[in-house]
Amino acid sequence: MNTGRKWFARFAWFALAFNLPVILWGAYVRVSFSGDGCGAHWPFCNGQMLPRQMAAPMAIEFVHRMMTSVDTLIVIALCIWAFRAFPRRHGVRLYATLSLIFLFIEALLGAGLVLFRYVAHDQSAGRAIYLSAHLTNTMLLLGALTVTALLATRNREHASFGSMPGSFAVALAVTVFVSITGAVTALGDTLFPASSIAAGISQDWSSESSMLLRLRVVHPAIAVAGAIYLIFLSWRVLRCTGTEETKAAGRRVFSLTIL
Structure with missing residues (x-):
């Protein structure tokens, strides 16, 4: 590999790593109820490029917008390079x-x-629904950045998913679906905090509760079923006659699923 490609x-x-705090700060915007900090204005904040006076919600939302702006420049540079x-x-x-x-779609969904x-x-x-689409696109963005970095690091021309591309696609779909139900469940917990465990259980089974709360009953079952499938797939990968690199990936998936 030549020096230029090593630096790429x-x-x-770096581009992949930078996206992680951007995503985490976006989650903080949600849990701190700061999403309307800039009002119903985009891309500017309350119609201003640089607000002079900012309360906490506006500052939190403004920082997120600045981070995503820098992120956009980084990914544009990555693509050109x-x-x-x-x-x-x-x-x-x-x-x-x-x-x-995916980054441009992310920006449109955020807007x-x-x-x-x-x-x-x-x-x-x-x-x-919007949150689900946002999270799905975020995971696709991280996946695309990861494959970009892996191909460049390993000096490979194309991504290979081994002898089980169908199983890989199902695993990806399962992971995304579990993440979506988890995110929507977390949104329900944020919007409708329970005063106690008993109150939370009562909310889960009440016919008058929001859909966001009733989903809390479904998410654990979906998560367990998804984990079982990922463990089974990892076991199949470890038993197949693939490369040591493939088996190492299977071991990592198994370990992360258990964690």
Whole structure:
């Protein structure tokens, strides 16, 4: 691998790492009810590029917008660099482009949350749907960035999913679905905090409770079923006659699922 591609691989890992605090801060925006800190304005904050006076909710939301702006510049640079450093039809080009596409979709979904006021204390079904789409796209973004970095690091032209591409796709779908139900459940916990365990159980089974609360009963079962499938898939990978690299990936998936 030449020096330029080595630096690209490092930058790709940096781009992936930078997205993690951006995502975590976005979650903090939600749990702190700061999503409407800039009002129903996007991309500016209350119609201003740089507000002079900011209360805590506005500051929290504004910081998130600044982080996503920097993130956009990083991924644009990653995509341009991929096209300069790698030939046509190379996997790095493909996944760097997908990363940029998913990032733009992420920005549009974030704008929708603000403009449609699916933020702060909003309890509508539309917010749950938007949140699900947002989380799904976030995971696709992280996946595309990860594959970009892996291909560049290992000097491979294309991503290979071994002898079980169908099983891999199902595992990905299961992981996304479990994450979605977990995120919607967490939203319900945030909007409708229970004063005690007994009160929480009562909320779960009450016909008058919000859908966001009733989902708390479903999520654990979905999570257990998903974990069982991932463990089974990891076991199959470890038993197959694949490469040591594939088996190492199976061991990591198994360990992370148990954790």
